[in-house]
Amino acid sequence: MNFIKIIKDINDILWGPIMLFLLVGTGVLFTYRLKAIQIRKFKQAWKITFGGLFKKGEKADEDGMSSFQALTTAIAAQVGTGNLAGVATAVAAGGPGAVFWMWVSGFFGMGTIFAEAILAQLHTERVDGEITGGPAYYIKKGLGSKFLAGFFAISIIIALGFMGNMVQSSSIAESVHVAFNIPNIITGFIVAVLVGLIIVGGMKRIASFTEKIVPIMAGFYIVGALIIVLMNAEMIIPSFRMIIHGAFNPSAATGGVIGVTIKESFRYGIARGLFSNEAGMGSTPHAHAVAKVKHPAQQGLVSFMGVVIDTGVVCTLTALVILTTGSFSSGLFGAQLTQEGFTIGFGNFGTTFIAICLFFFALSTIISWYYFGEANVKYLTGKKGISVYRGIVLIFIVVGTTINAEIIWELADTFNGLMVIPNLIALIGLSSLVIKVANDYENKF
Incomplete structure (x- = not known):
């Protein structure tokens, strides 16, 4: 039995129905115990997040970063290749109905990510003078x-930090090679240099980068996708009909073009939705932990806007491009289907267009994932391990462009x-603390 087969068998068990049930179930738990806070406080969350968007924000320092910078750092991780390849995979394998279940995972994921942000805010530490936090800290x-x-x-x-960033650099190299015929290894070195120039500046430069690049890259993709959807305006209502019908009757939705069952539609929609918005994964709390806010729950509200942008806007538009253009019946898979x-x-x-989007989506994801990994290096070794970690990440970025991406x-x-x-054990175990903090916020504000 070869190595890839063994790893795939492990992943089939690890990412089977039990894991998906636990991830969605945690979201359901917080949605219930917080009385659907993602609905009740949506207007307030929007106002907190975007109310001061065009005001000159404070710069990140050893005391943390602004609330908006924390959100863009989180979104940089959430909005990545999964929004292009992941959504397409869900539609190809689970039919248009998978998009409905992606929305469901996003809705409940807002409850989970709210809880993660609160716990991260409550359990920060100073490591060699700089504020840091994340699941390792609230678990301990x-x-x-x-x-x-x-x-x-x-x-x-x-x-x-290692495997994920190899995947991202591989995605960049492949798309750049297809579009511009540039050898993968050259792209790998260019990406490594760009990443090195940003991460050497620490939290301050990373926050400054994500704050500027994330709104631009997301806006560029959203406008491009909207143009295509509006060019095929007559297919918008039929596409939504396929999504709703496909969630409960996949064969009827596409006239049997895609032979999938409700089970497959549910599985791929939930799985790819969670992979994209990262709710419950334990990644985005590293950014939300260091946000400078008056109350932990304030960053909780800001955090679930990341899911809205990732799943509600970017993933939905990708799906609509695939459905309104009819590319879903092309037989292609993954990023090629979106392309x-x-x-x-x-x-x-x-x-x-896709090569440009993939480049910036994956580059910003590399920066954020590097930062999330760095927070955990600090947890394990303090600052002394960071230079070694930084070097390994840059090497892996180059190596990722030269080898078969499947095993990575x-x-x-x-x-x-x-x-x-x-992370899920901690979220469930500390759920009462989350409710207590959320209630305190509602009483005070």
Whole structure:
């Protein structure tokens, strides 16, 4: 039995129905106990997040970053290749109905990510003078388990800092090669240099980068996708009809074009939705932990706007491009399916458009995932381990562009699954603390 087969078998168990049930179930738990806070406080969350968008914000320093910078750092991780390849995979494997279940995962995920942000805000530490935080800290201090905290820290460093960033650099290299015929290794070196120039400046430069690039890259993609959807305006209502019908009767939705069952529609929609918005994964709390806010719950409200932008806007538009252009019946899979939709809409420029988007989506994800890994290196070794970690990440970025991505994807999934387990244990174990803080916020504000 070969190595890839073994890893795939492990992932089938790790990311099987039990994990999906636990991830969605945690969201349901917080949605119920917080009395659907994502609905009740949506207007307030919007106002807090975007109310001062065009005011000159404060710069990040050793005391943390602004609330908006924390959100853009989180979104940089959430909005990545999963929004292009993941959504397309869900539609190809689960039919249009998978999009409905993606929305469901996003809705309940807003409850989970609210809880993660609160716990991260409550359990920060100063490491060599700089504020830091994340699940390792709330698992150790809140749950009282050094073993689970260490297990989480090691898992996320490997999952995101190393394997995940190899996947991202591989995606960049492939799309740039297709669009501009540039050799993968050259793209790898260019990406490594760009990343190195940003991460060497620490939290201050990372926050400054995400604050500027994330709104631009998201806006660029949203406008491009909207143009294609509006060019095929007559297909918008039929596409939504396919999504709703496909969630409960997949065959009727597409006239049997895609032979999937409700089970497959549910599984792929939920799984890809959670992979994209990262609710419950334990990644985005590293950014929300260091936000400078008056009350922890304030950052909780800001945090679930990241899910709205990721799943509600970007993922939905990707799905609508695929459905309104008819590319879903092309037989293609993954990012190629999304690329086909944009090629139908924009002609040859569609390939270039996706290459540009993928470059910035993946680059910003690398920066954020590096930062999340760094927080856990600090947890394990203090600042002394950062230079070694930084060097390994840059090497892996280059190496990721030269080797078969399949094994890296599988290993990234494995360590992603391992890091989720201690995070979910902490979220459920500390749920009463989350409710207490949320109630305190509602009473005071």
